[in-house]
Amino acid sequence: MVDVGRRNFLRGRTRPKAQIRPPWALAEEAFIDRCTRCDDCLKACPQGILIAGEGGYPTVDFSRGECTFCGDCVSACRPLALLRREGDAPWQLKAVINDQCLPQHGVECRSCGDFCDANAIRFSPRLGGPPLAEIDPDRCTGCGACLAPCPGKAIRIA
Numbered sequence: 001m002v003d004v005g006r007r008n009f010l011r012g013r014t015r016p017k018a019q020i021r022p023p024w025a026l027a028e029e030a031f032i033d034r035c036t037r038c039d040d041c042l043k044a045c046p047q048g049i050l051i052a053g054e055g056g057y058p059t060v061d062f063s064r065g066e067c068t069f070c071g072d073c074v075s076a077c078r079p080l081a082l083l084r085r086e087g088d089a090p091w092q093l094k095a096v097i098n099d100q101c102l103p104q105h106g107v108e109c110r111s112c113g114d115f116c117d118a119n120a121i122r123f124s125p126r127l128g129g130p131p132l133a134e135i136d137p138d139r140c141t142g143c144g145a146c147l148a149p150c151p152g153k154a155i156r157i158a
């Protein structure tokens with residue numbers, strides 16, 4: 001049975017803007033239904049990127065670091081709100097670069113590319129300015145490693 005706090009959360013009374021759940025989370029309503037807000041996944045994450053978000057439900061804070069997809073949060077989740085089935089992708093998240101990106105303003109920068117193990121960020125040469133950073137969505141895993149090092153705060157994971 002869904003308790004009152006959860007029901008209100010699901011109805012949107014206390015639901016915030018979309019929150020990024022830990023990898024391999026169930027679809028949002030099922031996740032909210034199953035998650036007991038025990039914080040076990042927060043304690044299990046070696047990267048320390050899981051925090052208690054709106055309503056006390058776990059959310060990912062990429063300003064703290066990247067997800068390595070180690071699966072420790074999933075293993076720690078006893079109610080199975082995080083559930084890793086064979087072949088399941090951890091999530092559909094990708095990095096998105098906005099117009100605060102420094103090369104768009106004539107400043108040379110490749111910091112994000114230096115942190116991307118997936119080689120998902122290309123720098124396209126152009127006339128009259130430094131190369132522009134572009135995300136390859138087919139390669140990007142949404143790990144978030146590029147977000148914190150970005151000096152322009154130009155990256156979000158969505």
Ligand code: SF4
Binds near residue numbers: 074
């Ligand atoms: S997969 Fe690992 S690094 Fe990613 S959120 Fe879970 S515990 Fe943290």
Ligand code: SF4
Binds near residue numbers: 149151
């Ligand atoms: S680190 Fe940030 S500012 Fe620099 S190229 Fe990448 S997205 Fe642009």
Ligand code: SF4
Binds near residue numbers: 120
């Ligand atoms: S989210 Fe990860 S894989 Fe995607 S561009 Fe950033 S560092 Fe590369």
